[in-house]
Amino acid sequence: MPKAPVLPVPTDKCQVEEADRLQCGYPGITAEQCKTIDCCFAGNQCFYGKAVTVQCTRDGQFIVVVARDATVPYIDIDSVSLLESTDASCNPADITAAFAIFQFSVTACGTQVTAQEDYVVYENHVSSSYEVGMGPRGSITRDSHFELLFQCMYSSTAVEALIMEVNTVPPPLPVAALGPLRVELKLANGQCRNKGCIEEKDAYTSFYTASDYPVTKVLREPLYVEVSILERTDPNIVLLLEHCWATSTPDPDGLPQWDILVDGCPYKDDRYLTTVIPVESSHGIVLPNHHKRFSVKMFAFVDQDTFTTQNDKVFLHCATAVCHPSSTTSCDQTCHRRRRRRHVAVKVAPNQTALVSSGEVILTAKPLLS
Structure with a gap:
């Protein structure tokens, strides 16, 4: 033997x-x-x-x-x-x-x-x-x-x-917000432990803190994201996610990039569509219009020439804006797969936009051997 x-x-x-x-x-x-x-x-x-x-x-x-x-x-x-x-x-x-x-x-x-x-x-x-x-x-x-x-x-x-x-396993940071509009991006880490619980709701019962980063996730594991307006109490304003995407470095303009949300809707060319999660008034959420939530199944970037996996680090970025609804302006970002979505014209002042980024998220195939 x-x-x-x-x-x-x-x-x-x-x-x-x-x-x-x-x-x-x-x-x-x-x-x-x-x-x-x-x-x-x-x-x-x-x-x-x-x-x-x-x-x-x-x-x-x-x-x-x-x-x-x-x-x-x-x-x-x-x-x-x-x-x-x-x-x-x-x-x-x-x-x-x-x-x-x-x-x-x-x-x-x-x-x-x-x-x-x-x-x-x-x-x-x-x-x-x-x-x-x-x-x-x-x-x-x-x-x-x-x-x-x-x-x-x-x-x-x-x-x-x-x-x-010999397959290397890499390990993510928290919030960056610019301009007069302060916006926060957080990653949720709540667990669905009870029979009959709803994972998409229970995930948002707790969030990673700065000391938890980098956060390690498994490929295809849902990453639950919440973007929120800070220090505003006006119940009439609505947070919009104009565009959310991922990069392999902290630079939001860096390449490669992968779209997650476009005009607040799931990127249609992604085989695993991002899920937009409705935000309801609940404990801790007084102004649901000031929050947006979505989940994305995690992925790793691939070199477009060699088709080999590159850096397993992923950073999320969202371009946000504040919308002021009126009789002529709707702030709804509705997404319809089968019919062309009517573009909503929203007038946003320059100081009512902000770019917010996550910290470092590390993707792993989680081999059971290691």
């Missing part, structure tokens, strides 16, 4: 549905032997867990099993491949709904060979691809992407397996 890789074991690694379980090792393997090869044992069955498992056989074979649930969001199992090889014979030996299984010779499929003291080291990479959304000023992805370096080390007396994660 090869020695087990030294890996942190996630607490739910072995909670694999029976229908998805994939046999690990030979029939009749004991629980102790199963654990030795980094697999899970239950009900006299040895099976692969929700992780990436690497095994090195004594006859010089790599066995690499990638679980769909090894990251959050899930990996697209059909997109997993060996990074260094285009040979069709190096494709997965099998793909199930929950796992991709590779088995190949340690001398094949682009494996790199080096000598280290008393060992011969065979090294390869496995990675997943991801879907890219392309906009006029930047590109993003919301899919998990991972890349793993794995090794088999052989000597005359031992076989060892090693996994090293």
Whole structure:
């Protein structure tokens, strides 16, 4: 038996549905032997867990099993491949709904060979691809992407397996407001804990403070945003979000950019549309017209030339204005998908606009291995 890789074991690694379980090792393997090869044992069955498992056989074979649930969001199992090889014979030996299984010779499929003291080291990479959304000023992805370096080390007396994660995981700041109009942008962090609770409401029961930044979020995890007017008590004025967008740096004019709201409405070319959340009078909200809320599913920026993920840092920005409703001016920013939205002409004085930005938000695929 090869020695087990030294890996942190996630607490739910072995909670694999029976229908998805994939046999690990030979029939009749004991629980102790199963654990030795980094697999899970239950009900006299040895099976692969929700992780990436690497095994090195004594006859010089790599066995690499990638679980769909090894990251959050899930990996697209059909997109997993060996990074260094285009040979069709190096494709997965099998793909199930929950796992991709590779088995190949340690001398094949682009494996790199080096000598280290008393060992011969065979090294390869496995990675997943991801879907890219392309906009006029930047590109993003919301899919998990991972890349793993794995090794088999052989000597005359031992076989060892090693996994090293090479996909870097980055970590966000709070409020900036300019001009006579003071506006604040906050990120909500309330939890929906009770049965029957509504996540979009419970999220706004608490907010990140300056000391909480940078804030780390998982790809596709909703980020709940509130923009509010400060130090105004006029119940007749209405806050407008003219444009909200994201950048990879604190500079609101920096590139790449991704639109979130355009004229207060979800950017229509985003596959995961931003959700505009109505603000109602409630505890802590005396003037609902002074507040705007929305949620956006988190993403990472992608290089438009190489389609590789760039900086996992994201900063949100909103250009805001104050509207004064009258008999001829409506301050409603209504959004209709099926019909062209009638543009509302709003007269705004120069000192009634402001740009507000968030602090740094870090996106991660949240590998369960780490």
